[in-house]
Amino acid sequence: MNEMSSRALFEKLIGFATVSRDSNLAMIEFIRDYLAQHGIESELFYNDARTKANLFATIGPRDRGSIVLSGHTDVVPVDGQSWSIDPFELIEKDGHLYGRGTADMKGFLACVLAAVPSFAKRNLRLPVHLAFSYDEEVGCLGVRPMLAQLEGRAHKPVLCLIGEPTELKPVLGHKGKLAMRCMFKGAPCHSAYAPYGVNAIQYAARMINHLDEIGERLAQPEHHDARFDPPFSTVQAGVIKGGRALNIVPVECEFDFEVRALPGFDANRVADDLQTYAESTLLPKMRAVKPDTDIQFQALSAYPGLATSPDSEAAALLAMLSGSTAFGTVAFGTEGGLFNQAGIPVVVCGPGSMDQGHKPDEFVTIE
DSSP states (O other): OOOOOHHHHHHHHHTSOOBTTSOOHHHHHHHHHHHHHTTOOEEEEEOTTSSOEEEEEEESOSSSOOEEEEEEOOBOOOTTOOOSSOTTSOEEETTEEESTTIIIIIHHHHHHHHHHHHHHHSOOSSOEEEEEESOOTTTSOTHHHHHHHHHTSSSOOSEEEEOOOBTTOOEEEEOEEEEEEEEEEOBOOBGGGGGGSBOHHHHHHHHHHHHHHHHHHHTSGGGOOTTSSSSSOEEEEEEEEEOSOTTBOOSEEEEEEEEEEOTTOOTHHHHHHHHHHIIIIIHHHHHHHOTTOEEEEEEEEEEOOEEOOTTSHHHHHHHHHHTOOOOEEESSOOTHHHHHHTTOOEEEOOSSBTTTTTSTTOEEEOO
């Protein structure tokens, strides 16, 4: 039987370059085989192309509610970042362990896997489920088919612990996210005759200005929730593309925007507001010049927020495990809102800090 320390497991996991755009199967198959050595069967839930998979495993009895230990296997890219080390090799220096995914969030996965032999030897009163997902970093996409399968099972988990990096502080909430693309079809012409064309970039700019106005309204004090930082729902345009040459009125422009929504605020309200502005204000002006101009919206990704009650049994258990009732929130999103929508109470607590996540020379302290 292969007994591995958390450090050895951590080193192995960091060595898998599970960037979201690539396959995670090598890492999933390693985890499956490791669990099998301890007599634990795994279920794999594949994507349509069978290039990625979620892993779900159960330790202990199967006739009652359970505790889920959940984390994602994918990491963000290292392209364009200035790393001083090989990002897919675990490097120790000055009390820190460096590598892509050390903080977000293979450190937690290594700790969970290191505990497996102890779980397997015990006569567990409640089963422990391991739920490891793919494509969390691109919109919490991978966990959804796994949750769809689990929702129909007889014994629903009583708690899901998501090990995102919180410096081991107990976290009960985070914002939700909606990401969308707005696409403009204008009408081209020589720039010397600009009034006879429809400038897609300039109309996109008007839409972005309207998005800013929405953001200003959301930031008003009456919409604040002091548990979060910033304490209001936010919007931003993050990517924009358009134009071919300075002397051509641009026929196309598109921009991507996101809404980071407080729990309880429907981010689709922002999209609906933009759609109304497009139909009532922008399109009539565009089509007065060229009738076939258009504005389209495309959903990119979305996940719900999380707001677990501090008076819940889930919060009480997290307080006992972490030794703290100083419940907090985090600015980043997790798969927690999706587990919660499936009727599973969720808490977030894990090693490392997201201050290091997604950066070059990402690290977690050994402590």
